[in-house]
Amino acid sequence: MKKRATLLLAIISLVIILKSEAQIPDSKTATVILNGVSAKYKSFIAVKASFTMKTEGSNNKVTDTQNGTLYVKGNKYKLELANQEITCDNVKIWTFLKDANEVQVNNYEPDPDAITPTQIFTIYEKNFLCGYVEEQTINGKIYQVIEMTPLDKTKPYFKVRLLIDKTDKTIYSVKVFDKNGSHYTYEIIKFTPNPVLVDTYFTFSSKDHPGVEVVDLR
Numbered sequence: 001m002k003k004r005a006t007l008l009l010a011i012i013s014l015v016i017i018l019k020s021e022a023q024i025p026d027s028k029t030a031t032v033i034l035n036g037v038s039a040k041y042k043s044f045i046a047v048k049a050s051f052t053m054k055t056e057g058s059n060n061k062v063t064d065t066q067n068g069t070l071y072v073k074g075n076k077y078k079l080e081l082a083n084q085e086i087t088c089d090n091v092k093i094w095t096f097l098k099d100a101n102e103v104q105v106n107n108y109e110p111d112p113d114a115i116t117p118t119q120i121f122t123i124y125e126k127n128f129l130c131g132y133v134e135e136q137t138i139n140g141k142i143y144q145v146i147e148m149t150p151l152d153k154t155k156p157y158f159k160v161r162l163l164i165d166k167t168d169k170t171i172y173s174v175k176v177f178d179k180n181g182s183h184y185t186y187e188i189i190k191f192t193p194n195p196v197l198v199d200t201y202f203t204f205s206s207k208d209h210p211g212v213e214v215v216d217l218r
Contacts, residue, residue: 027132036169047192048197051188053186073199129151130147133145142165146162173188
């Protein structure tokens, strides 16, 4: 479950923002589009994104659906899912398992090659190739389709497809193509720029969770 949450953090970071300047077919168009998205998101002090994630098997049938919310402020973030919460203040990271009423505490040691909420404005610089594909119209809105491939071929996924609202310059959805044949689609249900988030929101308080078992893994 913890590994899945880590992957989820990595992918939700792509939902918030990504861009690339790599030169592959249609990369110039992709760069222009993603530069616009980047400029918009960088203007925010904090963001809140409510999303739905659908998991599809190799037969393209949906096997799981779950909702979540991601909060990001500078180098701090919180990810809320139905069965767990992951909170990080850029020094420590808490993984709260709701069903077990247990929180695991670790020092925060970000992987420079990982895609995490604290790296969303720099990960594009060296880790992805990006290309513009086409425009799609969904429910009367025009979306620009961009596909990204990781330079590191050991990653568990081989392609990420972004749908970007052409007018708003915001990311509508992300589809991740896993090497095992599974697909993960993340759709932004509601995006809130500049929510009021005090710094203490990005720390875990045992007082707010009576009886919680604290497992210190530092």
